[in-house]
Amino acid sequence: QQQVKQSPQSLIVQKGGISIINCAYENTAFDYFPWYQQFPGKGPALLIAIRPDVSEKKEGRFTISFNKSAKQFSLHIMDSQPGDSATYFCAASPASNTGKLIFGQGTTLQVKP
Amino acid sequence: GAGVSQSPSNKVTEKGKDVELRCDPISGHTALYWYRQSLGQGLEFLIYFQGNSAPDKSGLPSDRFSAERTGGSVSTLTIQRTQQEDSAVYLCASSPQGNTIYFGEGSWLTVV
Numbered sequence: 001q002q003q004v005k006q007s008p009q010s011l012i013v014q015k016g017g018i019s020i021i022n023c024a025y026e027n028t029a030f031d032y033f034p035w036y037q038q039f040p041g042k043g044p045a046l047l048i049a050i051r052p053d054v055s056e057k058k059e060g061r062f063t064i065s066f067n068k069s070a071k072q073f074s075l076h077i078m079d080s081q082p083g084d085s086a087t088y089f090c091a092a093s094p095a096s097n098t099g100k101l102i103f104g105q106g107t108t109l110q111v112k113p
Numbered sequence: 114g115a116g117v118s119q120s121p122s123n124k125v126t127e128k129g130k131d132v133e134l135r136c137d138p139i140s141g142h143t144a145l146y147w148y149r150q151s152l153g154q155g156l157e158f159l160i161y162f163q164g165n166s167a168p169d170k171s172g173l174p175s176d177r178f179s180a181e182r183t184g185g186s187v188s189t190l191t192i193q194r195t196q197q198e199d200s201a202v203y204l205c206a207s208s209p210q211g212n213t214i215y216f217g218e219g220s221w222l223t224v225v
Binding site: 034036041042043044045046049089091097098099100101102103104105106 | 117144146148155156157158161169204206208212213214215216217218219
């Protein structure tokens with residue numbers, strides 16, 4: 001019940017295309033759903049986050065779509081660029097401690113020029 | 114501005130030795146977290162400190178792992194009698210209470 005399942009494990013997209021990464025969770029106590037971006041040798045950096053009171057949040061080329069009834073959320077990267085090539089992690093945490101994150105297994109994104 | 118600082122950035126140790134990993138959080142951040150990132154297990158929560166409250170140790174994998182936070186700032190993660198399965202990146206993160214957490218670049222531990 002604590003797991004967050006992420007797919008796909010890896011993704012190759014052409015420059016300018018849309019990258020879509022999906023996550024599903026079981027624990028209805030989760031209240032905060034961030035996406036982190038990680039480059040090799042670096043720590044994860046927050047990309048965008050959503051709470052379940054909204055169904056979509058957009059920041060620049062990055063959009064989170066959230067389906068509370070299905071307990072699923074996804075990251076869409078529009079107009080993907082080679083600089084977006086990184087590993088992306090979804091995560092979830094309870095309202096009582098938004099920093100106590102349960103992470104998905106990660107998606108390695110490669111954007112081809 | 115300074116981010117979360119971790120040291121050492123890389124550590125190679127022999128099986129059975131003890132190691133200490135240090136974290137300097139962002140100034141003013143009251144919450145501090147340790148996570149572990151390994152190939153087999155992904156990113157796992159280890160321990161959480163918030164101010165003067167008792168730490169949440171629920172993620173520590175065994176009693177060989179311990180952590181302390183002195184003066185509400187610097188934290189040290191100690192692994193005793195290291196095993197090969199302890200090889201991983203140990204990530205520290207800090208946060209203003211209840212908000213986004215910011216990760217350091219990690220301490221890469223290799224147990225040989």
